[in-house]
Amino acid sequence: MPRAVPASGAEIREAASNQPEISVVMPCLNESSTLASCIRQIQITFAAHGIEGEIIVADNGSTDGSQGIAEWMGARVVPVASRGYGSALMGGIAAARGTYVAMGDSDASYDFGDLPKFLTELRGGADLVIGNRFRGGIRRNAMPALHKYLGNPVLTGIGRLLFDSPCGDFHCGLRAFRKDAYQRMDLQTTGMEFASEMVVKATLFGMRIAEVATTLSPDGRDRAPHLRSWSDGWRHLRFLLMYSPRWLFLYPGGLLMLIGALTALWLLPGPRHVGGVTFDIHTLLYAVLAVLVGFQAVLFAVFTKVFAITEGLLPDDPRFANLFRYVKLETGLVTGAVLMVAGFATGIYSLLRWDAMGFGSLDPVKIVRLVAITMLSVTLGVQISLSSFFLSILGLRRR
Numbered sequence: 001m002p003r004a005v006p007a008s009g010a011e012i013r014e015a016a017s018n019q020p021e022i023s024v025v026m027p028c029l030n031e032s033s034t035l036a037s038c039i040r041q042i043q044i045t046f047a048a049h050g051i052e053g054e055i056i057v058a059d060n061g062s063t064d065g066s067q068g069i070a071e072w073m074g075a076r077v078v079p080v081a082s083r084g085y086g087s088a089l090m091g092g093i094a095a096a097r098g099t100y101v102a103m104g105d106s107d108a109s110y111d112f113g114d115l116p117k118f119l120t121e122l123r124g125g126a127d128l129v130i131g132n133r134f135r136g137g138i139r140r141n142a143m144p145a146l147h148k149y150l151g152n153p154v155l156t157g158i159g160r161l162l163f164d165s166p167c168g169d170f171h172c173g174l175r176a177f178r179k180d181a182y183q184r185m186d187l188q189t190t191g192m193e194f195a196s197e198m199v200v201k202a203t204l205f206g207m208r209i210a211e212v213a214t215t216l217s218p219d220g221r222d223r224a225p226h227l228r229s230w231s232d233g234w235r236h237l238r239f240l241l242m243y244s245p246r247w248l249f250l251y252p253g254g255l256l257m258l259i260g261a262l263t264a265l266w267l268l269p270g271p272r273h274v275g276g277v278t279f280d281i282h283t284l285l286y287a288v289l290a291v292l293v294g295f296q297a298v299l300f301a302v303f304t305k306v307f308a309i310t311e312g313l314l315p316d317d318p319r320f321a322n323l324f325r326y327v328k329l330e331t332g333l334v335t336g337a338v339l340m341v342a343g344f345a346t347g348i349y350s351l352l353r354w355d356a357m358g359f360g361s362l363d364p365v366k367i368v369r370l371v372a373i374t375m376l377s378v379t380l381g382v383q384i385s386l387s388s389f390f391l392s393i394l395g396l397r398r399r
Helices: 009-017 035-049 066-072 085-095 112-123 145-163 179-185 194-204 229-242 245-267 281-310 318-326 329-356 364-394
Strands: 022-028 053-059 076-079 100-103 128-132 175-178 209-213 272-274 277-279
Touching (some): 022 112, 035 112, 053 066, 066 076, 085 100, 100 112, 112 128, 112 175, 145 194, 145 229, 145 245, 175 179, 175 194, 229 245, 281 364, 329 364
Parallel strands (some): 053 076, 128 209
Antiparallel strands (some): 272 277
């Protein structure tokens, strides 16, 4: 997109003197029926509270004349070719000149009269200020029951659990932030999950997050909303899980390993009888499988964490860095070699027992226990050795 450059030093000085304190960015895709009222409400709010601000309409390819309406109302139109809620906002925010940036939908559902409350929190030192519609009030028919009682509460609850976030409304579209804090977040998602990514990264980066009560009204559009309940809800949930390798891989994998290991140790001496049920080698083999699958999940948690930190998707974790002061390639190779040697030793012992019986038929109840130990030890040893090399590759410093 071409950028206008002041033609003279006087124009440059004038532009600097009119530097806005806050830029209000509205994503727009065919919002001609509501856009003017939103812009007018923002202008009235600016005037009533003496706020130096600008209005940016991030147009995502409207075909209903929204661009002309925005320009006629005095807003700045920023065309954004890449489709998507996140894409539109990123384009508009990139063009913002204010120290602070507010974002809100252009469908007349949010009350831009609340902007002074957001600005007060930002002036007080907050990096990100989120609106909370559940505290401020949701007007009748403003939010589908599925979103109000299931979608938003469940996804917000998951986000608070996974990331220890203070936000009570992860998906409120009216929010404001320092532009330099936004740049630190380095947001990547281009769809509706952009809102979740902002909250998650602000939390992970230890930014100061504040909440203000805001209201939600029925939108004034004469068409169906762009939001797709199930597909967009899944995208939000998928994003939350992908950004939390602990809950996606580590905790389930660790629990599976623990259950499998305890069950295997319980069954190694011999069959166990609980009531009228006998647990024997078949259960033992499933326990070994649980240990292997759980260990693989734990490895994926480590791989994901290292990759995300290396690529700047997650902040550095001092505890993780301290762990890798001791867990190195050489440590992994030695541990893997010990396990493989132990496994092969058990396998050789099984072979010698078979030889002592003239390579005849064996008692499966006894021999399977030895085979299970062999399988578990060798497989874990190989996984640890190969994973040590892979982690070393992931951890290489990039230019």
